[in-house]
Amino acid sequence: MRFQANLISLKSENTGDDLVELLLAVPGEWKGHYSGVFRIDSADLEKMKLNFDARKIDLVIDYEHQTLMGCEAPAAGWIKEMHIRDGKLYGMASWTAKAKEYIKNGEYRYLSPVFNFEAVDKKTGAWIGCEIESVALTNTPFLDELEEIRANKNFMAKEKNMPENEKNGADVAALKAQYDAQITALKAELETSRSEVAALSEQLAESAVEGAIIANKLPEGQKQWALSYAKTDLNGFKEFLKGVTPPQKTDLPKNDLFANKNQPQNDI
Numbered sequence: 001m002r003f004q005a006n007l008i009s010l011k012s013e014n015t016g017d018d019l020v021e022l023l024l025a026v027p028g029e030w031k032g033h034y035s036g037v038f039r040i041d042s043a044d045l046e047k048m049k050l051n052f053d054a055r056k057i058d059l060v061i062d063y064e065h066q067t068l069m070g071c072e073a074p075a076a077g078w079i080k081e082m083h084i085r086d087g088k089l090y091g092m093a094s095w096t097a098k099a100k101e102y103i104k105n106g107e108y109r110y111l112s113p114v115f116n117f118e119a120v121d122k123k124t125g126a127w128i129g130c131e132i133e134s135v136a137l138t139n140t141p142f143l144d145e146l147e148e149i150r151a152n153k154n155f156m157a158k159e160k161n162m163p164e165n166e167k168n169g170a171d172v173a174a175l176k177a178q179y180d181a182q183i184t185a186l187k188a189e190l191e192t193s194r195s196e197v198a199a200l201s202e203q204l205a206e207s208a209v210e211g212a213i214i215a216n217k218l219p220e221g222q223k224q225w226a227l228s229y230a231k232t233d234l235n236g237f238k239e240f241l242k243g244v245t246p247p248q249k250t251d252l253p254k255n256d257l258f259a260n261k262n263q264p265q266n267d268i
Contacts, residue, residue, distance in 0.1 A: 018094065019080065024048075024113050024132060025089040033142060038117065044130040045089045049082045051119065051131040061093060065112065065136045076102075076137045091135075099137065110141040205230035208237060216246040 025048060029039040052059060058078035066073035076099035081092040095103065102108040112135065119131040209226045212218040218226055218241075230237040 019092040020077075020095065022079070022091045022093050022111060022135075023088060024079075024082070024091045024111070024135065025115070027087060030142075038115065040115070040130075042087060044117075045084055045087075047129045048089055048115075048132050049084060051128055052079075052082045054128075059091070059132065059135065061095075061099075061111075061135045061137060063108075063137050065114065065134070065138070067134045067136075068114065074098075076108075079135065102137070108137040108139060110138055112136040112138045112141055201234065202231060205234055205237070208234060208241075212241050212244075217241055217244040 025040055025045055027041050027045070029037065031037045058080050060067060060073075060075050061077040061079060062073045063076055075096060077093045077095040079091040079093045083090055083092075099108070114133045114135070115130065116133050117130045119128050119133070120126060121128050205227060208230050209218065209223060212226065213220060213223065226237065229240070
C-alpha cells in the first residue's frame with residue numbers, strides 16, 4: 001500500500017556540502033488518507049533508512065508527485081543521505097536551481113513523501129518492508145495539521161535568519177519562559193502541600209480535644225474554646241492538658257436512716 005503522506009514542512013538548514021536537511025517522517029497514526037489508515041513507528045523509520053542505504057542511486061524529489069503519474073517529471077532535488085535523530089527521519093538533499101528559486105520565493109513550502117509499506121526488492125522480489133519511494137514539493141500537504149512540526153520549522157527558519165544578538169535574546173526569553181513555568185508549577189505544588197498540612201493539623205486538633213473530653217480533662221462546654229486553642233497552637237494545648245488533673249470520683253455517704261432498725265423497741 002502506497003501513501004502520499006505530504007508530511008512535513010521544509011527546513012532550510014544548509015551544511016558545508018550545500019545540502020539541506022529535510023524532515024521526512026515522524027511516528028504517528030493517520031486515519032483520513034484516501035488510501036486508508038496508516039501508521040508509522042520507530043521500526044518503520046529504521047526500515048526506511050536501511051532500504052534507502054541499500055539503494056545505489058539518490059532518491060528523487062519531484063513536483064506534485066509527477067513521478068507517480070508516468071509523465072515528464074523533472075527533479076526538484078535529490079536526497080543523498082538519511083539519518084534518524086530524536087525519533088524522526090531526516091534526509092540531506094540538494095536542490096536544482098529552479099527549485100531553489102521556487103523555495104526562495106515562497107512558491108513551494110512543503111514536502112510530501114510517498115510511503116510504501118509493502119515494498120519488495122526490485123531484483124529479487126523479496127519483501128523489504130517500509131520505504132520512501134519518492135518525495136514531492138507541494139503546497140497541499142496531507143498532514144498539514146501537525147502543528148508541532150510546522151512550528152519547529154518556523155522556529156528554525158527564524159533562528160537561522162536572526163542576528164546573533166537576537167538569537168541570544170530569543171534564548172534568554174525561552175529560558176525565562178521555562179523558569180516562569182517552573183516557578184508557577186512549584187507555587188501550585190506548595191499551595192497544595194499547605195492545604196494538606198492545614199487539613200492534617202485540623203484533624204490532629206480535633207482528635208486532641210476529643211481525647212481530652214473523653215479523659216475527663218475538659219468539660220464539654222469548653223470544646224469550642226479548646227478547638228480554637230488547639231488549631232492555633234497544638235503543642236501549647238497539649239502542654240495545657242498536662243497540667244489538668246481529672247476530678248476524682250467521690251463515694252456518696254452511706255444512708256444510715258435504718259441503721260438501728262434491728263434494735264429492740266424499748267432501746268429506742
